[in-house]
Amino acid sequence: DHMNKLTEDRSTLSKALEDDLAKLAESRSSIDVMVAGQVEKLAEGRDILKRALEADLSTVKGVIASQSEKLAEDxxxxxxxxxxxxxxxRGVVSDHMNKLAEDRSTLSKAL
Structure with a gap:
């Protein structure tokens, strides 16, 4: 009778362990699906961010090129x-030099 009870308890424990293992496998499968979904969302977010950064960088490069061109023109x-x-x-200095030479010549002649 005691042996039957042990066998029965053992069978119950085995069944409970198998049920727990099945629940764990199910939970793990759910977790794997959720993690895969999050990884996919992160990848999508990274792609969106990458495109936004590339667009911003292109805009900045355009502004720099435009400013460089404007600076060169200015x-x-x-x-x-x-x-x-x-x-x-130079023209004014030349005119003054000529005027001084004329005045000097006139002064030399007068003396």
Missing amino acids: RGQLSRALETDLEAV
Whole structure:
């Protein structure tokens, strides 16, 4: 009788362990599905972020190129303006030098 009870308890324990193992396998399967879903969402999020960053980088590169072009144009205008001013100064200096030479010549003749 005691032997039957042990066998019965053992069978009950085996059944409970098998049920628990089945539940664990089921839970693990659910967890695996959830983890796979989260990994997929993370990959999608990374892809969206990558595209957004690439678009931002492209915009920044465009702005830099535009600013560089504008700076080059402004530098060219400034160079031309400075060259024009320098020519005007050279003309004024030359005129003054000629005037001084004339005045000196006139003074020499007068003396």
